[in-house]
Amino acid sequence: MSQSLEAVSLECVRGDRRLFSDVGFALEPGELLHVTGRNGSGKTTLLRMVCGLVRPQTGMVCWGGKPVSTLGDEFFRQLTFVGHLNAIKDELTGRENLMVEAALRGNPVSESQAASALSRMGLKGHDRLPAKVLSQGQRRRTALARLLLADTPLWVLDEPFVALDVHAVETLQHAIAEHVAADGMVVLTTHQEVPIKAGRKRTLHMGGSGTGVAA
Amino acid sequence: MSQSLEAVSLECVRGDRRLFSDVGFALEPGELLHVTGRNGSGKTTLLRMVCGLVRPQTGMVCWGGKPVSTLGDEFFRQLTFVGHLNAIKDELTGRENLMVEAALRGNPVSESQAASALSRMGLKGHDRLPAKVLSQGQRRRTALARLLLADTPLWVLDEPFVALDVHAVETLQHAIAEHVAADGMVVLTTHQEVPIKAGRKRTLHMGGSGTGVAA
Amino acid sequence: MFAVTGMVRRDVILAMRRRADVLTTLFFFVIVAALFPLGIGPEMATLRIMGPGVLWVAALLASMLSLGRMFAADYADGTLEQMLVLPQPLSLLVLGKVVAHWLGSGLPLVLLSPVLGLQYGLAPDVLKVLVISLLLGTPVLSLIGAIGAALTLGLRGGGVLVALLVLPLYVPVLIFGAGAVEAHSSGLGGEGHLSLLGAFLLMALALSPWAAATALRISLD
Amino acid sequence: MFAVTGMVRRDVILAMRRRADVLTTLFFFVIVAALFPLGIGPEMATLRIMGPGVLWVAALLASMLSLGRMFAADYADGTLEQMLVLPQPLSLLVLGKVVAHWLGSGLPLVLLSPVLGLQYGLAPDVLKVLVISLLLGTPVLSLIGAIGAALTLGLRGGGVLVALLVLPLYVPVLIFGAGAVEAHSSGLGGEGHLSLLGAFLLMALALSPWAAATALRISLD
Amino acid sequence: MKPRQKRFALVAIGLVALAGAGTLVVNAMRSNLVFFFSPSDVMEGKAPHNKAFRLGGLVEAGSVQRQADGLTVHFVVTDMKKSVPVAYKGILPDMFSEGQGAVAQGRMGADGTFTASEVLAKHDEKYMPPEVADALERAGKDPSKGQHPGGQPGGMPSGMQNGGA
Amino acid sequence: MAIHWTKYSAPSAFYPMAGRSLPWLAAGTLLLTAVGVYMGLFSAPTDYKQGEAYRIMFIHVPAAWMSMWLYIVMAAYAGLGLVYNTRMAHMLAAATAPTGAIFAFLALWTGAFWGRPMWGAWWVWDARLTSELILFFLYLGVMALRAAIDDRQRADRASALLALVGVVNVPIIYFSVKWWNTLHQGATIDFSGSKMDRSMLWPMLILTVAFWLYSFVTIFLRARCEILERERHAEWVGELLDNRG
């Protein structure tokens, strides 16, 4: 069942500031939404709103036509989110991190699956170290390896390329392009370019007033 | 008195791994050292070693020919370090952060100086908000504004461009180039390009064995 | 149900990696229990009267101190955020975390309490009631504590703020827990107190995972 | 010297921004002091004996609980790293942080203790000795605590681990602090105890900033 | 399970737990959770034996005897069924008087006398001017018995009757 | 009903309404307090048992009642705010807490003051006294939590949740004297009537109404400040401030 993601006239107020208002977009399978904007324009907040982590002041986010706030688990089952925090446990090794997270999702993966996802992210030989000792970039890679194991249609990625070196950036760009080509959906923010092979790319620019109807 | 920075056959062992060995470089006023390398190759560790935060297994770091471990404060007075943590207090506003830090250094700055540094970093209008509510990029900008106030010859910057948007990247590149042109020294890591107007740029590539004599 | 067990497994593995945590809660309990005779003087008669109260207060403080651990690490590294977007009821995940917290901070105290009780000269049957009261009471402390920990997530000085929030709700548990032992040792039978503790436990089981889950959603907004 | 005052100023400003921190330490103290009569029973004679001990233990716990705040925030946001590369002697910066910590967590307790002492039925002259003993003792707690807090920096479960590390060193302070009050109220005169406390204070002032600074360098390596 | 069923199951489990809690509370109320013990409790051996406890009831009319030292007092505490003699040395609260409620803290002696270390006065929930009380008394009603049909028998302050019922 | 109460859930409507009613409420508070205090001190007779000391009751009982009632009010607003996400409800909950805390403190303090002559003890750990103390700490907890959180929405919702959790304590306070054997007296006034002479009952009831009006006054005042602060960028606040000059 292929679903669509839609945001309708979202508004966010933080403190005294109206961060954004009347932001909307619609995303079909096989599409990528690149959220751009200056620092502090509200990209992270928008992404968290899409995931149901932040409640919009007005407006709503819909999945397959239904508001995600009423869908609950049903929506989360379609979603993989990589925030700007890596969400990996320092005490666990890379493999264990992936396995534990998959088990909690309800789709357990085997150790060899986890290992192969990590080695695709260029972490071969580092996947049995506790995450604590990894470098910034290695930690980011571990967090992103989750995407290679997920079979959810919707990926939401907040600055996924941060701290990655050129190799890793390439690998990730490739993975994203493949996901889109396979009728997946991606919402991401980044200050870099995101080339995709197939599918459609939309851009949503945040900032200024009357922002945000996706082009 | 213009001094030089020199690192002599540094070695670092972490856990069971020899992260790097026999790394050395020499940096004169008006030079920039760009430390490159894959994720996990030891760039952050090297920079912290230069600042005296990590003790090398063998080798040493010298300032003006003397080991920094014996120089203590004298060396720190020449150094501004921006690590991958931003070192700003959530409770304080941007201005207060800069002022408090400068006061502790022993070179107090006035509120208007702090405000102008922040506005040069594009934070005009955000410099009275508690840092807690700022976005990732805005926080990074606040941390970097320190550089504009510092009058130390040596800057050590760990991935300063992370989370910055294109405007901010440009501003910072400009500031770095100016510092180098004014006979300053910069050691930085980044996966991006760093154009400078005047002075000399060296590159130190970490990774592989026998790494690291600066070209 | 699966969400609960999965979470418990995860947190128990993490606790095993950091065995120091569990051990230090235990040591804290032991040390507080040992401090009192130092602060007050070693008269056996006084100690016997104070014993149950001191042990209960020590257990309460130990449990409260370890509340900080319940969500803080997950919050800081972003795994809590991920938990909120897992396709599982959040309240069950929270229940799992609470159970794991109790296994690491409540259960060891319960198991250790008879030994410390002996030090205060408590009789065997009194010790039995002490253990039962702690067995019923410490999970309530973890459950209530979860709400406080979730509410104060990420606030500076949260450790002390959480104390302020949960202590008022801990007080009844303390009163009936220590009261059960006292009632028993004075020949009254502590059944009434114990069944009230049981009632607290059921009530907390029913309400607190839900309240803590709501608090988490609020704290991460 | 400038490093000390600058640091104190900074930390006091930060504490003012989060007034809740100071208030909650106070509340914690009050609540613990109020819990004991609950756990132990309300006999005035017993309470009067226990009073000084309980207040001292409560002050010790409150001070210990707030240790987490001393370096943790600075560590997490990277300002501690910056402190290490400041052109100032680290031990003086640490001393500044300790003083600020005491102003926010020790001094208020000292000021509040007479009120709580009244609740335990202590006589005015006993209260005076209590206040003096706390005035000498709580800075020692902050100073010793700084070493523990610095050593456990960034370790998960640090809150409990730090308790384990500092409690053994706290015990003598507790014994002589509570002992001073007891000695006085039993007519022996607490001067001996108090001057020992003073000796502890001077010793801690001389050694602990240096030890804590070294511990910080180790923790950040 | 569908999400809706899941939620329903969770709510049902919660309700069952709450019902269980209710049952336990009722059960607890039936056993004694008390601030003090009545003389009947003491006589039936329900009160602690070698430990301090609180004894509560009415001070029997005409039972108060002051010793020559002016400080030691003997009186009898009763709940209209059983009574216990009490000895106390110290200052009594102003409200302490015969026919009034009192709560004494102390231990039972071997001779059957309760030695109190502290005596608290307990009063009932009735407030009226003295004239009304007189009038009621003249009409043959004990004023402390209450003007309501549901008034307490035996003139006990109501709190003293329901030993946790 | 002719008045649409829901309309006042908008801050812009609540603000002037509260402003208009404040003088009346304040006048009522002063008047009833004066009458109540006069009656309590002079026209109410001496009690047949407690003598004059019982007059503390005229403060103690209304304060105790209000402390419990305001907690319920606060929790109700908190619940409304959580469920319907209305700003006004959160502001009212925030404004209610300090008044409630003051009354709880007053009840504790007058109770202790009264207990000394009546019972012979300032304080005992019986169920009524303990649960009222817990109420006081819950108020403090709600306020401290709110103060500790910078983000206003999070502060609102977090303290609302805490207020709701604490509501279990209120019935415990009320029924504690029934369920347990307490040193505190049982209910004088309950749903079956009063065991108090009319001449004493009236001043107490009048003072209760006075305290109630006082709560309105302080809560409205605080809510108005809160509104101005939170809505200072709203158009209507701008107009309001302009009109003032």
Ligand code: HEM
């Ligand atoms: C610190 C000590 C005290 C506290 C915390 C306290 C608390 C309370 C509370 C919460 C209520 C309201 C309960 C209700 O509506 O049923 C109340 C009512 C009352 N209290 Fe107290 N009280 C204390 C001491 C006293 C003392 C010493 C007396 C009298 C000797 C007293 C007499 C009353 C009376 C007459 C009522 C009204 C009862 C009714 O009509 O329902 N209180 N108290």
Ligand SMILES: Nc1ncnc2c1ncn2[C@@H]1O[C@H](COP(=O)(O)OP(=O)(O)OP(=O)(O)O)[C@@H](O)[C@H]1O
């Ligand atoms: N205890 C340990 N055992 C094994 N390896 C370790 C240990 N501690 C650290 N390491 C390794 O040390 C390296 C740390 O490198 P560092 O953080 O300096 O990398 P970096 O070059 O800054 O990378 P990045 O570009 O990702 O920031 C990592 O490769 C990590 O795996």
Ligand SMILES: Nc1ncnc2c1ncn2[C@@H]1O[C@H](COP(=O)(O)OP(=O)(O)OP(=O)(O)O)[C@@H](O)[C@H]1O
């Ligand atoms: N309480 C508040 N008061 C005022 N402004 C606030 C408050 N809370 C958040 N903000 C603002 O909200 C914005 C947060 O934006 P967000 O983190 O979504 O930005 P972003 O687009 O992801 O930026 P970046 O590129 O730097 O990651 C910031 O501009 C911040 O200043």
Ligand SMILES: [Mg+2]
């Ligand atoms: Mg962002």
Ligand SMILES: [Mg+2]
């Ligand atoms: Mg790095």
